[in-house]
């Protein structure tokens with residue numbers, strides 16, 4: 225017999241990087257389920273604007289996911305102002321694009337700090353709160369670049385692969401501890417947000433709307449689904465790629481132009497995003513670096 229979907233109404237969620245994009249759509253979807261939502265973002269003005277649009281069950285709080293004190297204070301203030309956190313969505317992330325050989329060290333460090341260490345910190349801080357209550361659900365936003373090495377986004381792919389491995393390993397630890405805390409990771413294809421703007425197209429894959437990812441997250445919270453592919457059909461393509469001999473799977477990726485999605489990005493269309501992404505870790509601001517505005521390698 226199919227399990228009854230878990231009821232989300234009355235629960236409290238904290239979402240990182242929810243001022244815009246997928247995080248904002250997720251906040252909206254969770255509010256529609258009757259949840260309360262804390263929106264954390266390094267861009268506090270945008271987070272406040274989003275919370276005021278979304279209504280009284282949403283609050284905006286400052287957050288830099290790379291700083292333990294900032295992340296802890298985000299969760300503490302969310303719990304004080306709303307209620308104990310039932311759900312943490314580790315969504316904040318950046319995707320500077322360019323050839324690996326052109327990437328400067330600060331850009332790589334910033335991506336690892338935000339996309340990976342931010343998720344590690346968020347999981348530790350959420351588990352400190354969830355384990356004593358023996359309930360909760362952590363959702364980590366990875367990407368299809370977490371299963372496929374995307375040319376033009378080498379360090380980004382590395383961080384997203386790491387989020388998949390991290391999630392699987394921590395899930396195993398939670399099982400060994402017999403803890404009733406759920407863990408899911410989400411792997412969307414290209415989504416129509418500022419981060420996903422100006423990218424190349426793959427044959428047969430349409431650009432997703434942030435609401436489609438948000439609905440997949442709601443379904444994962446209700447069902448306890450661990451691996452969340454968006455769209456769902458992408459799992460079949462990935463499985464086929466793993467079964468085929470390497471020459472064939474790489475040929476298939478080239479035929480679908482999957483290897484050109486990041487490598488074929490339009491640098492001028494991404495200029496504003498790349499400049500914003502370069503300011504996403506305040507502690508690294510002012511260092512010597514070249515913004516990643518070079519052609520992705522096409």
Ligand code: NAD
Nearest residue numbers: 241245246266288289315316317367414415417419420504
């Ligand atoms: P976005 O740029 O629209 O939103 C990301 C938000 O994260 C921004 O509001 C930004 O201010 C915030 N942020 C950045 N650094 C932060 C920090 N240090 N602390 C707190 N907040 C910070 O991006 P998006 O497309 O909505 O992406 C959200 C997540 O989805 C990311 O992890 C991204 O890698 C992943 N993803 C996106 C796509 C896509 O095509 N858009 C595809 C797959 C996965």
